[in-house]
Amino acid sequence: MNFKQELFTQCENFVNKRLQTVEEIITSNQKGLQSETKNSAGDKHETGRAMLQLEIEKASQQLAGITQMKEILNRVDVSKTSKNAHLGSIIFTNKANYFLAISAGKLTASGKHFFAISVSSPIGKLLLGKVENDEVTFNEQRIKIEQV
Template structure:
């Protein structure tokens, strides 16, 4: 079980690192573009271009802040910790799907099975948080039951 948690944790870390690299490349590219923007006879066009680049930079900065939060959440996960109650870092097996309560990283595959990495602040994460084995819940008008918590 710990191997499975470590594998899912590793995949989440890789997801965050890839996003971080992408955002940093965008920021670097936009900084170069801002520096190379030269004033032309079309002044309004120049100002519009700079404003658009500035907006892109702000958006990328917000994404970097989100990535930082994801790293903080991952730092709180202890792969060796197990519990009968679903918590941050738990693997929750239900009748319909498998979840890893961590960050919103989407569908992950480990040891031949699919798991959904979901944030504990996401709608499904909030529902699963605190659940115990055999507890039933409803999400999107679909009834489900917790089979196992790792």
Template structure:
């Protein structure tokens, strides 16, 4: 197995990339909707025009909410001290159990590094809440997994 600190670094980089991709997608949706909103011209079908504008406004609000979530994820990632090693699970911990391996950061899903799957989970997710504050050897009530190691 590769240096676990290096794996944590790669997991952190993958989470940053995940957030950047989400940010780029939402930003392009916002730009596209702005263009559509400004290019929308009033036609003889006034109701249709107003409905189209209302739909675009709703899309813009939804994208703005997604942007707020993305900024929260960036803040969480900025708080992680990747070099920190603790005997108690905290933000930035790499947790190896007999069922799966987790990186406590943001909810970015499965990340594969050198043919090994890791799950990036947030402290607010069900598994993240179960893991937070536990120590090596603890049994977590999530699939009856036993924590084998924390990095």
């Protein structure tokens, strides 16, 4: 398995795990909301319902973000190669290695460390379209692109 496929699979697993967690939170809070209706009365009841409702709304927003990540991953073509950094590129620099896809944090593939970053992140925007030997400045550090 190549780096790109390995990193892509890890990003898919990251999104699926987050999806499962958020769905569990929503289900749990919906059950809590139903039991609040049956068990309580008065101000305490209203506060409990409001808190659960807020948690459900927060989880629903996270769900929308996860859906967006899935859509981005669907546009990644791991077989596509290019000299220019694009969605799905692996970029080796003198500071760190990056996988332009979704923000999934630090990943390891074949013993090498990569940061899975979104093309809309600050560093992702800088790297997008760059080629080997280009330099970018991020957080007052010069970063040289060694390979795309």
